[in-house]
Amino acid sequence: MAAITTRPRTTVAELLRACRADLTPSELLVAQALLADYPAAGLQTVAGLASTAGVSAPTVVRLVAKLGFPGFATLQQRLRAELSARSAGPVELYPEPGPDGAVTPLLRRCQRTIGRAVTQSLRELDPVELDRAVALIADRDREVVLTGGRVSSTHAEYLARYLSLLRPGVRYLQPDRAVRDAALLDVGRRSTLVVFDYRRYDDEVVEFGREGVRRGGKVVLFTDRYLSPLASSATVLLTTVVEGPRPFLTLTPALAVVESIVLGVVEASGPRLRRRLESFDRLTAREPR
Amino acid sequence: MAAITTRPRTTVAELLRACRADLTPSELLVAQALLADYPAAGLQTVAGLASTAGVSAPTVVRLVAKLGFPGFATLQQRLRAELSARSAGPVELYPEPGPDGAVTPLLRRCQRTIGRAVTQSLRELDPVELDRAVALIADRDREVVLTGGRVSSTHAEYLARYLSLLRPGVRYLQPDRAVRDAALLDVGRRSTLVVFDYRRYDDEVVEFGREGVRRGGKVVLFTDRYLSPLASSATVLLTTVVEGPRPFLTLTPALAVVESIVLGVVEASGPRLRRRLESFDRLTAREPR
DNA sequence: CCCCGTGTGAAACATCTGTTACAAGCAGTG
């Protein structure tokens, strides 16, 4: 991310269509080639684009100039910027233009995108990685500390609430600097840190994880496929698809993985857990409905 | 476009993730930069990518070689090919090699049950009911109060965090008797109560909802198909499948519905929201990474 | 018929790019 993601007001494609009138025949060929495989065609070299359009390099350059760019490089920059804007934060791509005018019904879009994200994430989840996560979390000789970013911390809390039923030594840390710092004091070789960090990645969360590792802890990291900076320090990496109904990200797949882990911990814990759950039952079911 | 758009079996992104283990720290920086702004970052020059990653050009080249490409140009070709190949959305980008062969029973069961629960829940969700929920929640003349049971309250919190970005007058109530009682004092005709109550139903939550209705509030109730006792008092009823990998319940479908509502509220709010989000952006992006 | 404006490509050029070779820095080991 970073850089100047100043979204240009008009896209290259729009420019192309607008100038269509005063282009020479050969230049039109270039424009067509450009739009036919947009934006990939524009990201090759001038010679490459010229050859796919069936014209010479100078023709491409002249078109570029006609569009108002100082050079081919600038056009490419613009193309890349458009590309980046598609997967940036909610605001950048907020307009939700609806390419073909008609906006698909809310529910239908959610069905498609979220449903797919969940199934795909579960399908692509590495079983070995999942087992390692379960092992680190189920181990009763380790304490488990959970936290996450401003939004994803609710996932941490969700997991924490389940885990508290399943074993002792579970701590959820609110997304707060002071809380996390204090907790770090007790982090050591026997600590499992479960961290949720999705785009945009949270510096404080990353720093928490890094410091935890420095103190000997192991990190189970939930993140998206673009990997939080903390990924390099993580012992176990659990990635999920986050592309939801535009312009939003979805954390539903992440929750699916969380629940998978809960089940894994249950199964790893054996009969001792059964007694624990029964005991909990007696506590909560004091007044039967 | 011409040529053969033979989709490579594995994407660059996948390669990157696969090689994560044997990359040096600096190379990891490059990998992150690449994935963080995929695929645009990889379509600049080597020097450009190096500078956004904060390393030198040779490091980039070494990473490229490690991935198995004969040169940077080849990698870019691949990137462009991926770009051209995708027509059905960003998710398609990851065609999924699929861990062929054995999948852990644990994972397989979660895939089946959770995946099905999500798709089924979304499929069976009544669009009209969803719209009514969105209307009640998006209405700026109403305040929104959210709460839930011991486990499901994290869903309430999740929704609350998003809503706070989208509009004023959002309050999340912890699953605590005293907190809820205090909040009830301010509940009136202008209140929308968003309540999560799944088996086993929580008396305190139900009582909170009922009292809210008595005071003139309207209730949007998230519950399972067996219906919380509060259902009879609810204005809008959103039910989801909860049958997960036995013996557990899953609240993943509920989160899918929550996210659908967030999207609905965004779309119902129009351009005013855009300014609000931009303003928020400026707040959070004070220290660029 | 010649002239002239326009559109276009071949070739030459200067620059920038990717790449390679090498040396400095650093951590761990004997």
Place this chain on the structure above:
DNA sequence: CACTGCTTGTAACAGATGTTTCACACGGGG
């Protein structure tokens, strides 16, 4: 402490890239 192996950046290099120049081809008007 020297040595070894590994990372990483600096500097030099060869080749490719974008750009410019110029000449040719074409077509319509004097």
